[in-house]
């Protein structure tokens with residue numbers, strides 16, 4: 476089967492690496508891809524926003540499966556355009572992708588289906604937002620409704636911060652994504668992510684992971700897309716996973732199907748493990764980045780078979796995914812300046828040396844310039860390793876990081892700290 480993968484980050488490099496290993500994969504194309512992805516796929520220039528061009532490419536190249544990596548093309552309805560033409564697509568429809576595309580949509584769905592989540596109100600004017608803030612009191616969470624590249628959420632510890640966040644949203648800081656907002660109850664606990672595959676009726680658990688969102692060691696500094704992750708997340712015990720499946724995922728999938736917008740693809744749950752049990756913080760409609768990298772390093776099943784079965788509504792007819800019991804841990808090497816303006820063009824050397832020790836280095840934001848690998852984005856490399864414990868995986872990942880020569884980059888030195896501390900107890 477010929478496969479087209481859309482995207483260009485570390486998540487897509489991990490997907491390409493794993494898809495290409497499948498005996499079911501004949502030719503793999505990636506658009507636009509990156510130099511790491513190019514080791515497994517033919518990279519092509521194709522604009523995911525140009526649905527007609529994507530369809531024409533799929534027709535010409537007899538594509539049997541399209542895998543859509545990032546959220547923007549999903550929220551934009553690319554899966555619908557391709558399905559209308561008969562193509563098998565891994566990823567939800569525009570309607571179902573509202574789970575990520577609109578915070579208010581998800582909160583309303585939780586209310587209808589009695590799914591545990593923080594209390595909330597939807598607001599569409601600054602005045603209404605301020606009135607609601609006064610009712611909630613600090614701490615409180617303010618979220619722009621739409622896609623805001625991970626920047627639309629403020630966890631405000633004081634009313635002054637909360638009011639500033641509201642003013643920012645309604646002053647247009649997030650454009651259309653901030654035409655509406657959600658004011659939400661502050662939830663306390665440890666965060667963990669959980670992933671499940673569904674074809675709209677069958678649901679299979681995939682894996683758990685924990686991300687590190689802040690840029691600095693000790694979880695300090697501004698939020699980022701994620702500075703590192705590990706899988707599994709032991710904090711999400713089998714009991715808590717089962718609770719997330721029955722109380723959150725199953726009612727979500729059923730409600731969406733009942734309401735005529737069946738969800739097909741991967742569901743990415745951001746969970747807060749509160750004293751009252753797991754509560755939903757947010758849904759994403761795609762694999763996490765860098766969570767995907769660590770989950771795929773542990774995946775023993777054929778990824779093409781899984782994603783294709785999802786796309787063809789026959790997930791119930793295949794073996795559920797199998798994973799190694801090992802932990803996988805990834806360290807994000809970012810360009811200086813990230814998450815502000817990252818420095819572009821810095822030379823990167825030593826990847827082969829880093830991988831010689833058994834690590835896997837996924838490319839997140841790289842380019843080739845006159846034959847030299849250089850940084851071309853904020854998050855640049857995902858240095859990923861496995862071990863029998865988080866401590867071992869962490870040691871191996873940092874040994875690989877230390878073999879990489881990337882003078883204009885930096886990384887956190889404490890990825891996995893929570894689990895490493897627990898393992899030492």
Ligand code: AMP
Nearest residue numbers: 593616628630659660661662745756757
């Ligand atoms: P999101 O973009 O929805 O993932 O939110 C970004 C981050 O904000 C989350 O990973 C949490 O750390 C935090 N957050 C979001 N919602 C809440 C909430 N209701 N209570 C506490 N923290 C939250």
Ligand code: GLY
Nearest residue numbers: 700701763764765
């Ligand atoms: N690492 C968080 C995300 O992919 O949204």
